[in-house]
Amino acid sequence: MNKVLYSSISKKFVMALAGLFLLTFLPVHLAINLMLLNDDPEPFNKAAHFMSTFPFIKVVEVVLFVAIMIHVIWGILLQVQNWIARPVAYKAPNRSDTSPFSRFMIWTGGSIFIFLILHFFNFYFIKLGIVEGDPENFYSVAHNLFKIPAYNIIYWVCFILLGFHLHHAFYSAFQTLGLNHRIWTPVVKVMAAVYAIAIPIGFAYIPFVIWILK
Amino acid sequence: MKVRLKIWRQKNSKSKGAFATYDFDGVSPEMSFLEMLDALNTKLVQEGREPVAFDHDCREGICGSCGMYINGYPHSPVPGITTCHLSMRYFNDGDTITVEPWRAKTFPVIKDLMVDRSAFDKIQVAGGFISVNTGAAPDSNSIPCRKKHADEAFDSASCIGCGACVAACKNASAMLFLSAKISQLALLPQGRIEAKERVREMVSVMDELGFGNCSNTGACEAQCPKGIKLTNIARLNREYYKAF
Ligand code: SF4
Ligand code: FES
Numbered sequence: 316m317n318k319v320l321y322s323s324i325s326k327k328f329v330m331a332l333a334g335l336f337l338l339t340f341l342p343v344h345l346a347i348n349l350m351l352l353n354d355d356p357e358p359f360n361k362a363a364h365f366m367s368t369f370p371f372i373k374v375v376e377v378v379l380f381v382a383i384m385i386h387v388i389w390g391i392l393l394q395v396q397n398w399i400a401r402p403v404a405y406k407a408p409n410r411s412d413t414s415p416f417s418r419f420m421i422w423t424g425g426s427i428f429i430f431l432i433l434h435f436f437n438f439y440f441i442k443l444g445i446v447e448g449d450p451e452n453f454y455s456v457a458h459n460l461f462k463i464p465a466y467n468i469i470y471w472v473c474f475i476l477l478g479f480h481l482h483h484a485f486y487s488a489f490q491t492l493g494l495n496h497r498i499w500t501p502v503v504k505v506m507a508a509v510y511a512i513a514i515p516i517g518f519a520y521i522p523f524v525i526w527i528l529k
Numbered sequence: 530m531k532v533r534l535k536i537w538r539q540k541n542s543k544s545k546g547a548f549a550t551y552d553f554d555g556v557s558p559e560m561s562f563l564e565m566l567d568a569l570n571t572k573l574v575q576e577g578r579e580p581v582a583f584d585h586d587c588r589e590g591i592c593g594s595c596g597m598y599i600n601g602y603p604h605s606p607v608p609g610i611t612t613c614h615l616s617m618r619y620f621n622d623g624d625t626i627t628v629e630p631w632r633a634k635t636f637p638v639i640k641d642l643m644v645d646r647s648a649f650d651k652i653q654v655a656g657g658f659i660s661v662n663t664g665a666a667p668d669s670n671s672i673p674c675r676k677k678h679a680d681e682a683f684d685s686a687s688c689i690g691c692g693a694c695v696a697a698c699k700n701a702s703a704m705l706f707l708s709a710k711i712s713q714l715a716l717l718p719q720g721r722i723e724a725k726e727r728v729r730e731m732v733s734v735m736d737e738l739g740f741g742n743c744s745n746t747g748a749c750e751a752q753c754p755k756g757i758k759l760t761n762i763a764r765l766n767r768e769y770y771k772a773f
Contacts, residue, residue, distance in 0.1 A: 322732055323702075323742040324769045393742045397700035400634050400741035406537075406548065407627045410601035411697040411748035412608075418699060418746060487745040493770060495763030 323396075326389050331491040333386040334484050338510070340379060341481075345517045348457075352524055356454035363453045367442055387428055394421045416483040423480035430473040461525040470522055474515035482511035530556050530622040534569065536581055537629045542637045542645075548627075562605075562615040563588060563595065583642040588613040590754060593689030596696065597642045598629040603696035603752045611691060611754040631696035634739050635703070646692045648738045649706060653690075655734040656727035657710045663719050678716040685712035687755045694749035694757070700741030705749035707735055708761035715768050725772040732769055 319325060347366065350359035366372050416423070437460060441448035448456055460466050485507030489495070494503075531554045539546025553572070556565050563585055570580035586594040595612040596604055605615040620626060628642060636644040688709035695703050711728055714720030720727075743762060750759045 318733055319729075319773065322769075323704075323736050323740075324732055324766055327742060328766075328770070393744070397702070397741040397744070400701035400739055401632055401699075402634050403632050405598060405601070405629055405632055407598070407601040407629060409697065409699065409748070410606075411603065412751040413699075413746040413748045417744065420744060483745070490745045490759065490763050491743075491766060493763045493767030495760045 323393075326393055327491045329385060330389045330393065331488040333382040333389070335488050336378070336382045337386060338481070338485065338488070341514050345514060348518060348521055351454065351457055351461075351521050356452065359454045359457075360452055364451065367450070383431070387424075390421065390424055414483055416479045417487070420480060420483060423476045426473055426476045427480060430469070433469070458525060461522040464526070467522045467526050471519050474519045477518075478511045478515040481514065482507055485510055530558060530617070530620070532556055532565075532617075532620060532623070533625040535625060535627045536642070538581070538641055539630070539638050541640060546638065556617055558616070558618040560617045561588070561613060562599070562617060563613050565617050581642065582640040584644075585613060590614045591689060593691035596631060596644075596691050596693055598631055598696060600627050603631060603693040604691070604754055608751065609754060609756060611689075611693075614754070631692055633695050633701035635701065636692060636695065644692075646690070648740070649690050649692060649703070651738060652703065652707060652731055652735050653710060656723070656730040657714070659714065659719050659723065661719070661722050672718050674718055682713050682716035685709045685716070685757065685761055688713075688753075688757050689755055691754065693752045693754060695740065697748040697752035698741065698743075699746060699748065700744055702743045702749075703735050703738075703740040704743035704762050704765065705753060705757055705759070707731055708765035709757045711765045711768055712761045715764065724768060728765070728768045728772050732765075 347359070347362045350362055353359065436446055438453060438456065440446040441453075441456065442450045444450075461470075486500075486504050489500070489503050494500075531552065534551045534553055535548045536551065537546055538549045551569060553565070553569055556568070560568070563583070566581060566583060573580045583597060584594045586592040588595070590611040590613060593611075597612055599612070599615070600606055604610065604612050605619075607615060607619055630636075630638050630642045631644050632638075633644075635648040636646055639645050686709075688706060690706065692706070694705035695701050698705075711731065714727065715724050745759070745762075747759055750757065
């Protein structure tokens with residue numbers, strides 16, 4: 316049974332499922348973030364409050380953490396195995412035609428993970444009481460962060476990298492689940508591109524307005 | 530024409546190996562790449578030097594023996610062909626051509642450009658066959674089979690086991706090869722009977738041998754001389770999920 320659970324395909328199956336779940340989470344997060352553009356802090360703070368208290372969301376939150384951890388740990392494990400599978404590197408760079416984004420998933424993923432840790436310090440740990448701040452007023456916490464130029468630069472770079480990650484991730488998850496179709500796979504690829512551009516732009520737009528336009 | 534060859538020379542699987550550079554004159558554009566290497570070897574032998582070891586057999590793109598990594602491309606910079614089908618016409622006078630063996634933990638170098646691909650045989654032996662009795666060659670119409678499936682099985686069966694997919698993959702994964710071997714049987718009625726055991730065993734052996742994990746980058750498909758498609762890998766994944 317272990318052999319099955321830890322086979323290459325099973326590990327990838329789990330990676331894909333966790334990844335797909337994370338893909339559905341991002342638009343929800345973005346929708347709430349867009350409320351930061353509202354001059355009235357009330358709606359955003361209410362949404363943030365709802366997200367941290369509503370029982371069903373509490374369950375989803377646990378699933379989310381598990382999904383992130385599995386995606387990260389399995390991702391690292393798979394990558395380490397992949398490095399071991401070619402102990403001596405080619406001297407000439409490999410020029411086989413591949414999607415450029417697919418080649419750097421571990422690095423784009425790693426950057427997103429580092430950002431996630433930063434994000435936890437900035438928000439989640441306030442909620443847990445580990446870091447000082449007002450958990451009932453994330454609106455001003457966010458607004459204050461978006462006034463720090465260095466933070467915004469890091470934020471934008473991370474979201475560009477997230478876009479690169481998503482571009483391959485979206486299609487790749489379907490392929491791993493065995494969903495490859497003459498007509499639908501090209502559609503999935505287009506959707507992947509749209510998703511990978513729209514989500515990061517959506518997130519990056521918020522500090523742009525708060526820092527530059529306001 | 531004259532070319533500068535940077536060829537990987539390695540005594541055996543234990544030694545480290547390094548590039549040796551040969552300025553080689555008198556190459557004609559009509560030569561195949563392997564004929565050019567033959568000519569180089571003749572020259573090396575005449576000079577009392579050790580010829581370059583490389584694999585080859587049919588020289589017509591069907592046996593899967595040949596294969597080297599040329600200028601960063603497994604088999605050939607021209608897509609869809611094996612090394613033996615590569616012509617010197619593709620190169621220009623004065624070009625530098627870098628030639629390396631295929632590199633993967635599972636394909637240890639035997640000598641120079643020769644690698645041991647018996648790992649593929651081990652995967653094949655684990656289940657790439659039909660053991661139920663299908664009798665003598667049946668009448669072609671006696672076993673109903675959809676034309677689409679027959680065609681797809683035929684396409685998958687064109688894999689020659691050359692290993693370019695492993696060589697091209699940044700993860701040294703054998704998924705394209707295995708997916709072709711699984712597909713050619715999974716698509717046909719005779720192959721369905723043992724489909725579950727087959728995919729379980731073959732995947733398990735592939736993992737044990739130490740091939741990497743597929744990350745759907747598609748370098749394998751781009752370099753496969755037989756046009757084996759990534760759709761085969763999706764089918765392999767489906768077959769694997771169905772086996773439990
Ligand atoms: S799938 Fe293509 S590249 Fe891989 S072994 Fe078969 S023919 Fe060679
Ligand atoms: S020598 Fe047989 S395929 Fe190239």
